[in-house]
Amino acid sequence: MLFTSFAFLVLFAITFSLYYLPIAVNYQVPILIISSLIFYAYNQPELLLLLLFSAFINSIASYLVVHSNLVHQKRIATVGVVVNLGLLAFFKYGQLIGSFFIRPATTESFLLSVPLPIGISFFTFEGISLLVDVYRGNVDERKHLVSPSVLDHCKRTLLFISFFPHLIAGPILKAHDFLPQIHVKTLGQINVQRCFRLLVTGYFLKMVVADNLKDFTFWIAYPYFQSYSSVNLLVMLFGYSCQIFADFAGYSLIAIGLASLFGYEFNPNFNFPYIATSFKDFWKRWHISLSTFLMEYLYIPLGGNRKGELRTYLNLLITMFLGGLWHGAAWSYAIWGLAHGLALAVERFLSPRFALPNRAMFRFASGALVFGFVSLAWLLFKLPNFSHVMGYFSSIAKNKTMAPDFLQIFQILLYSSPVVLYHAHYLFKYSQQRVQVVFPSYVYYAVMLFFIALNSGNSGDFIYFQF
């Protein structure tokens, strides 16, 4: 179910009304669970069983970790993590693995027929987070994560995994952030103004910016890009960078706003990533819930930067390679991750040796370099076939003499401008220069609502749904 669909509006209205009914105070968790299961089952009802199975396995394994002796704890936690990864491997990477290692046609066609359950990458990682947090936690921390009653713990785990605002496209929640928040909520606790700001900005970014840009960046696809001029190809790439940000940051803001309406706080998932002046900075600002997950549960356990310089570079490459593969079962995603890992490693190698002066000009140049690299790398998201990516670059180089389509350029720049202004606003807010705000904030929200009502693009899936 899409956050932008009419069906979702109805589901949300019913859930919200029931949730805060005084007589339903003790049923808030079941109300959210039922609503989340309906949300998930709306498009793929048959895959609801998988979600329930995942929640069940993680509930039982985490419960057993707490209630068993030291010898068994590690074994149970390991088995739980392996089951999670096994589910992910089977449902998400079955085709990729099958195409490489398994030859018999029947097995291959069976693997090709396995449907990709929406949100599996998100809820699997959340399950792993629960098991690792419970295993690593001390007695006090475990108390917040695992209830004494197994039934109650299953209920809380199911809510943690299935809570609809984050269920199908994140942000990836960590057990230690979410589970302690489960208690009775009242209407008075809601910061309505904050929720309003988050939801309006989120819906504006998604429905007006991303959904409109989508129809102009569509032509990046093979073979259409071949008939565009170099300028158009570069502008389309810029537009796609803005689209992917608006799509995912918009989704995350809506998710955070919705969760907040039910009394749950999610950490921010984006922090103006396109102003980053280094690759490290970029990954602290882009899809923060994934990068912190990879940092806490992969990079640090691999040794992080504690085992020498070479090992640090290797750890960065492994982490980003797997982070890339997390996005999808295609080698293009792995290459995308590897490219980012390489950029992080090179930056780490160069930065102590060639420190740039802290001047605005250099910061701007670094920012442009990071943005340029990130934008070129997004092409791997749009063109999963690597030869098409190379074809795109070759068209940029070859189509210089073609007449640019100025109308298309104008449209892409116009629809990208909110993303640029959004970042510029943040930059100026924290710079030493004082910027005079021309209108009171309600005017901006009214204008955004106006465009949501009258200028939304064709409603499409969120890009991160496929991950």
Add this chain to the structure above:
Amino acid sequence: MIAKALFLFFVLVSLYCISIQVVQPSLRISLNQWQTNLVKAQNFLYTADSCRNVVVGSSLSARLDIPELCNLSFVGLSAFDGMRMLQSTDYKLDTIYIETNILLRSEDEVFTAQLTNPFLFQAKKHILALREGKQPLAILIKESYEGLQKLKRGNKKTVTAPAAVDPALFDKLLANQVLLYSTPPTNQALNNSMVRLHAFVKEFEERGAQVVFFEMPVHKKLCNLPVSISLREYMHKTFPPNRYNYIVQPDCGAYHTTDGVHLSEQEALHYLAYFQRHCSRLTSFDSVNQLENR
């Protein structure tokens, strides 16, 4: 803050709706293919009461533009989308012309849902500003772009010739199409398409419409590749030519395309003359001479 924002929002929306309703009710602007499809479909659903002859198809037949026909051919979609639209209305049709080139592409459910959602349908029917062709930014873009163009041209009246297709690019595009047309479709895919098409045809015939199939000309290299041949064979098997009307594909060698499958504007007129000559034998309208003079 929220109350002020909502109040201002209602004021802005109301002003815009009134200005569209009063000043520019017939304005229709589309800037991308999705918008073009929606504007075309909404125009048909809300205003084309007197349409008795309808063409349904893909981008290949989107340029079949004559007053006697309502064209529900959509870029990037197929004849199924047009038929689904007609199915959702209680239109009285005399003739439906179904393009058979792109029948392996199934219907786009998002497109259909956007047009047939009962709430949105009624809202867009009565509030013109909610229709896709009247988006404020699209109007702004179009107006400013045209303004800039005028400024650039000054008072000189220039006629822009259609851009010539780069031969190297054309070869690449054609090679892509050859590759696509060379992969024979599975029997299951063909069967599914025919079953779906048969259901539509049956329904239109029951409503009293005459069904005419036509195949658009494409590049001569594509005319007899496996996809074209299989589709033709399945069509003839499901809808025998002795029972159904066909406007057969003309000699592909006589037509030039821009990318292997789409006719240029001039070539579309060329085909239109052929199409109308055959239509006039089947139906009541006849404006061949008028078209041939264009």
